[in-house]
Amino acid sequence: MATETARAAGSMRAEAVPTDPAHAGHLKLEDRIWLLRAMLLMRGIEERAMSLYRQGKVPGSFYDGYGQEAVSAGAAFAMAPEDRLCILHRDLAAHLIRGVSPVRILSQYMGRAGGVTRGRDGNVHFGDRTLGCVGMVSMLPDMMLVATGMAMAFKLRGERRCALTWFGDGSTSRGDFHEAMNWAGVQKLPVVFVLENNQYAYSTPLDKQFAVDPVERAAAYGFTGVTVDGNDAEAMFEATLAARQRAVAGEGPTLIEAVTMRMHGHAAHDDMKYVPKEQVEEWRRRDPVERQERRLRDLGVDIDAVRAEVSAEIDAAATEALAGPMPTADDVLEGVFAMGEAEPLGDGRAPWSGWASAGTAGSDTGDAAGGDA
Amino acid sequence: MATLTYLQAISAALRDELRADERVLVMGEDIGVFGGAFKVTDGFVAEFGSGRVMDTPLAESAIIGCAIGAAVVGMRPVCEMQFADFISCGFDQLVNVAGKMHYRQDLAVPITVRLPSGGGFSGGPFHSQNPEALFMHSPGIKVVAPSTAEDAKGLLHAAIRDPNPVCFMEHKHLYRRVKGEVPEGVFETPFTARVARAGSDLVVIAYGAMVQVALQATEDLDGASVEVLDLRSLVPLDEEAILDSVARCSKVVIVDEANMTCAAGAQVAALIAEKGFEDLDGPVVRVATPDVPIPFSPPLEQAVLPGVDRVKEACRDLLAY
Numbered sequence: 001m002a003t004e005t006a007r008a009a010g011s012m013r014a015e016a017v018p019t020d021p022a023h024a025g026h027l028k029l030e031d032r033i034w035l036l037r038a039m040l041l042m043r044g045i046e047e048r049a050m051s052l053y054r055q056g057k058v059p060g061s062f063y064d065g066y067g068q069e070a071v072s073a074g075a076a077f078a079m080a081p082e083d084r085l086c087i088l089h090r091d092l093a094a095h096l097i098r099g100v101s102p103v104r105i106l107s108q109y110m111g112r113a114g115g116v117t118r119g120r121d122g123n124v125h126f127g128d129r130t131l132g133c134v135g136m137v138s139m140l141p142d143m144m145l146v147a148t149g150m151a152m153a154f155k156l157r158g159e160r161r162c163a164l165t166w167f168g169d170g171s172t173s174r175g176d177f178h179e180a181m182n183w184a185g186v187q188k189l190p191v192v193f194v195l196e197n198n199q200y201a202y203s204t205p206l207d208k209q210f211a212v213d214p215v216e217r218a219a220a221y222g223f224t225g226v227t228v229d230g231n232d233a234e235a236m237f238e239a240t241l242a243a244r245q246r247a248v249a250g251e252g253p254t255l256i257e258a259v260t261m262r263m264h265g266h267a268a269h270d271d272m273k274y275v276p277k278e279q280v281e282e283w284r285r286r287d288p289v290e291r292q293e294r295r296l297r298d299l300g301v302d303i304d305a306v307r308a309e310v311s312a313e314i315d316a317a318a319t320e321a322l323a324g325p326m327p328t329a330d331d332v333l334e335g336v337f338a339m340g341e342a343e344p345l346g347d348g349r350a351p352w353s354g355w356a357s358a359g360t361a362g363s364d365t366g367d368a369a370g371g372d373a
Numbered sequence: 374m375a376t377l378t379y380l381q382a383i384s385a386a387l388r389d390e391l392r393a394d395e396r397v398l399v400m401g402e403d404i405g406v407f408g409g410a411f412k413v414t415d416g417f418v419a420e421f422g423s424g425r426v427m428d429t430p431l432a433e434s435a436i437i438g439c440a441i442g443a444a445v446v447g448m449r450p451v452c453e454m455q456f457a458d459f460i461s462c463g464f465d466q467l468v469n470v471a472g473k474m475h476y477r478q479d480l481a482v483p484i485t486v487r488l489p490s491g492g493g494f495s496g497g498p499f500h501s502q503n504p505e506a507l508f509m510h511s512p513g514i515k516v517v518a519p520s521t522a523e524d525a526k527g528l529l530h531a532a533i534r535d536p537n538p539v540c541f542m543e544h545k546h547l548y549r550r551v552k553g554e555v556p557e558g559v560f561e562t563p564f565t566a567r568v569a570r571a572g573s574d575l576v577v578i579a580y581g582a583m584v585q586v587a588l589q590a591t592e593d594l595d596g597a598s599v600e601v602l603d604l605r606s607l608v609p610l611d612e613e614a615i616l617d618s619v620a621r622c623s624k625v626v627i628v629d630e631a632n633m634t635c636a637a638g639a640q641v642a643a644l645i646a647e648k649g650f651e652d653l654d655g656p657v658v659r660v661a662t663p664d665v666p667i668p669f670s671p672p673l674e675q676a677v678l679p680g681v682d683r684v685k686e687a688c689r690d691l692l693a694y
Binding site: 343 | 430435437444450466474481
């Protein structure tokens, strides 16, 4: 069920997102399996990484998105190849959907040469620029402005594409959240903001973070806000697809509040003592992976086979990553500055069956600049 | 060649780039219809439209953050901070997002941030600052600071065409006070130092408005042969040119308009201490603004900003050493 707020209408209810087995919305069976696969991969890779962390093979700390897999899987699945994403640290499924391989991710966690950043940054601080993704910085809502700027360029060049970024409930307190929401609203930009409301910013609960439901703020900035069950990958997909359609139609940004729960601590060292046990238990019953499995099992999909395939893929990736070398410090001083012509982002993988017949709507070469915003 | 003011040279560079490359856009507060607080973009909207000469919301973090986003999808944004002082509100985006992007992700961020900087006209503590050293200390950001009309144009062309974030420190006090011959069309000035006046007894090392102060202070200094080295670029810093001047002159005065501690001149002094020690015939002398906010009232402001008399005195003392 989604609720929608808009400037003119105030608060109103939107049509329910069809997510029961009989009404799959815009998803074919192969897509629904893809979503499950992406979530299983995310969970499996993160579980493997946590075990590597405990063995001392992952330096620093380790951050995961256990229980939040549907938010990044569903949203990223609605993105076209030419769209651009700023991906945050509980959104591993988005990297997997865009085409980053598990071995590069596990190598990244371990600070190995084969990681996406070649050991220059850790954990989920990465973005494969060739796949249209920009890696996060630790000041999380910063990326909202980067996504807004991408959308600004798309609009200036008259391209039918959008930018999307994720951020958390804690991010809504930072100035960059407000600056991005305001700018995107003023210029009516094709950007999708996914607010991953996972109940806690580190240890700080929602009632110490904001005085109003943050989805209400969308209306204050002049655009649509939608609340979605963030533990339902298909609902996330449908809400994001609708937001993308609004964006490329020139109808401006959307704030999607994905309500979910951070089922692990902020990072590996955090024992979550501040979270009531009943709250965890309640959310455990709403597990997004199990939910998608139930749906597909009812449709006759062999879930065990999907799980086995994913598990084998992770085993192979872990073996390969563990065999990979650590980076040498030979070039540790290189690359602070770019040399030669700047290479912009490339297109990412977009597995949704709906994109199969769609053409590319733009590119980052910027050959169509001009026109009034 | 045309005779342009420093400000006209900046406008001309922006106009040339907007004409030459449709990826270029300028963005900032009040730069559109109003033409900017200092009229650098006066008349631009009529020629290039409100999309490429963009009046933005009053939000410096957003200006820089959105420029980064546009840059990584192929644009070449030029941001105007209305005053260099306001960069403090965009510091995080510039230092953490733009500056570290290429090192972490091999993703270039070709943005230029224009920073109208400096004091001398009762701007007070929030309209007079010289924040360049903050960005020298942040990896991944280039910093340039022209002192002449020709360099203002050439360095701005080079900054816009550079694939990295570049802070372009344009000194407000030079806008209409400095004029000079400027070649027509696009030309790129390298990010290297320039000998503004050759000499052999002492070198004054400076950048931005302090180059003009140094030239004036040493024009006739009791017959001494005084070199003036205009750094032009702070990142990269032209170590070779600095050490060449030190080797030739053996005595060095370094002038910063910025606050003394950890200013650009402190880095220059450290470089000379490390690599030019054998060439020195006296202590490295620094002239800079003491570590106070820039006061408003003219006699107070003049008391702290380095002026011709202070530079003269420093040079005379060192020559007599």
